[in-house]
Amino acid sequence: MSTNDEFESLIRNFKLDDMEPPPGSGAAGRRAFDFDREEQQPSPRAAQATAPRPSAQQARSSAQQRQQMRTGHPQQRAVRPSRQGVAAPQYQQATAPQYPMQPQYPAPQTNPPQMQARRKEFQVQIDEDAYGPSGSPRSYPAMQPVRAAGGGGGGYGGGYDDEEDEDEYEGGGGGRWFKAIIALIVVLAVSVFLAFFALETASDLFGLNKAEGEVEFTLPAGLTTAEIAEKLQTEGIITQPLVFQIYADFKDDTAKYEPGNYTLNKNMGYDQIMMKFRTGSKILIEVRVLFYEGMTLSEMAQSLEEAEVCTADALYEYLNTADLSDYDFVAEIPRSADRFRKYEGYFFPDTYNFYKDMKPAQVVQRFFNNFYNRVIADEELTERLSAVGMSVDQAITLASVIQKEASNAEQMGNVSGVFHNRLAEGSQLPQLQSDVTRDYVNNYIKPFLDDAVDKESNPDAVDPNQAMYDAYNTYVCKGLPVGPVCNPGLEAIRAALYPAQNNYYYFVTDEAGNYYYASTLAEHDQNVAVAAQNGKVHGTAADTDAPEA
Structure with missing residues (x-):
């Protein structure tokens, strides 16, 4: 039996009536509390007493005596009945003065002698093992609620029983x-x-x-x-x-x-x-090479070969076979079988430092990196491209024509205005009719094609590359040529994106560098006549029957 059980048994079996009261104490019929049945039961001592109950008069007399005891008046106590069930004791009527009935309260100063005697005789045996060294009771872990099998919800029937649920519940x-x-x-x-x-x-x-x-x-x-x-x-x-x-x-x-x-x-x-x-x-051995605005890729390749950086053929072969799509602007170049030099226009003209006997890949990398830094990385230019609705390749193609036609930034803006007017939707003159595009075919495409036909010696022969020629010749094709005709500089690129606002559709220049602009064909014919007095002229044609490439 555990210490707690022993203590509980001691409390349950303990009854005040088991203690021997002092002589002359009250009646022995007190009821004890049964802890198991949770109700009061007659005390064993009361069960042993067989004395009959006193009469009503005797009970009243006894009550008066008890009242006198509580108020401190002297009284005679009844003789305690014997344990063997002898005859009921005889109570004597005390002669005491009568007092008016008042609310009775126990005296606060002292307890009756009987209660003091019982307190002295009351003893409880405590098991010292149930207490620790400091005299404090030992603590026992509280019982944790356990979730019922199959239960759900909260409370003791369906609570949580693992740490994860507890954390989730608390969080x-x-x-x-x-x-x-x-x-x-x-x-x-x-x-x-x-x-x-x-x-x-x-x-x-x-x-x-x-x-x-x-x-x-x-x-x-x-x-x-x-x-x-x-x-x-x-x-x-x-x-x-x-x-x-x-x-x-x-x-x-x-x-x-x-x-x-x-x-x-x-x-x-x-x-x-x-x-x-x-x-x-x-x-x-380091070499420095200067490339002017408006140079074609063929001219640049020749300059690199002359500087002993790399041969022109090695450069062409690399450009025709290498995958350069890692550059975003290269990946956006349109694929066309009529395009002669795919990367024409993207070799940004500038002064470069090379070494002799460099690999073509290193040479191309320097040109493309410079183009990216000067053009693509310029936020103003890229935003302007979106504003005018042009792609990078379209802007470079138009800039290459402007670069060849104009000699300075002011004239570049005016020439760009003429071309933008012709390119506008609903224009009556959808062809640029630029001489420089025809010159590009004759001077920079045909000489590099083995199967090109010499029209002067064989005027009736059919050239297998005629479709390519027509794609570049703006006297034949409508709108922009299929690709750039040179490598333009930054001023020409800006002019292509910021054209001058005018109503011109024609222009012509003379050998002295003078420019003449016109809004109508009649005005243009007059300008051509004036410019011809200073030598050879070029610009937009006076008629649509200009010679083809």
């Missing part, structure tokens, strides 16, 4: 929403980081949109791929050493690297760097 809806928001923020942050990392990796891997800058780099012997990558990062040539290490190990080229001193460029891609290390170091 409430607010806690779940907070966790969901935190998870969403983490996912978004990771996504942004991965997107940024992917862009940085692509730029570093292919050398896209990286600033130029030559770096003298020394490659010692015996370095591991990780050490080479770290050294390249320290010199500012790459930004992702781990990606370089993985890429180089994947290609398994590090064993072929030649130690030595190299001149590298910060805009090099990984393949260019590794190719440089494989071919070995050599003395690099």
Whole structure:
């Protein structure tokens, strides 16, 4: 039996009537409380008493005596009946003065002698094992509510019985929403980081949109791929050493690297760097080449060959076979079989520093990077493209014609106004009728085609490339030619996007550099006659029957 059970049994069996009252105490018929049945039961001592109940007169007399006891008056106490059930005791009527009936309260000062005697005799045995060293009762864990099998809901019948349900119960809806928001923020942050990392990796891997800058780099012997990558990062040539290490190990080229001193460029891609290390170091001779606005791609290729940067044929072959769609503006160039030089117009004219015997890929990369930085990265120009409803290729094509027709920025705006008026919807003159487009066919297309027909020697022969000629010749085609006819500069590009507001549909120039504009054909014929006095003229034709290319 446990300590708690012993204590409970002690309390249940304890009854005040079991204590021996002092002589002369009251009647012994007191009822005890039965804890098991939760009701009062006659005391065992009362059950043993067989004395008959006193008469009514005797009871009244006894009541008066008890009243005197409570009020402190002297009284005679009845003799306690014997335990063997003897005859009922005889009560004597006390002669006491009568007092008016008043509300009776127990005396606050002292207790009756009988109560004091009982308190002295009252004892309770306490099991000291149930208490700790400090005298405080031992604590026992509270009983936890258990969920009934198959039950649901709250309360003790369907509560929770595991930690997860408890956490969910305590957290409430607010806690779940907070966790969901935190998870969403983490996912978004990771996504942004991965997107940024992917862009940085692509730029570093292919050398896209990286600033130029030559770096003298020394490659010692015996370095591991990780050490080479770290050294390249320290010199500012790459930004992702781990990606370089993985890429180089994947290609398994590090064993072929030649130690030595190299001149590298910060805009090099990984393949260019590794190719440089494989071919070995050599003395690099720098050359500077100037390309004027309006030069064709054929003229630029010839200038590169003369500067010993690369041969023109090597450049053409690379442009015809390489996939340069990593540049967005290249990917947007329309595909057309009638386009002679696909990348005509995108070799931005400027002064460039090259090295002799460079790879065509490196040469093209420098031109395209410069075009991107000067044109595509200009937010004003790109916003203007959207405003006038032109694509990059259309703007470059129109700018190439303006570049060839006009000599300065002011005349470029006026010439652009003439062409925009002709290109407007509903125009009565939908053809540009520009001499420079016909000249491009005769001077920069036919000489490079092996099967081109010489019309002067064979006027009746059919040229298999006639469709290409007509696609460039604005005396034949409507609207813009199929592609640019030169590589325009920044002023011509801006003029194509910001034309002068005028009502001109014709213009003509003379050899002295004078420009004549007209709104009608009659005015234009008069201007042609005046310009012809200063030598050869060119511009928009006086009639629609101008000679074809």
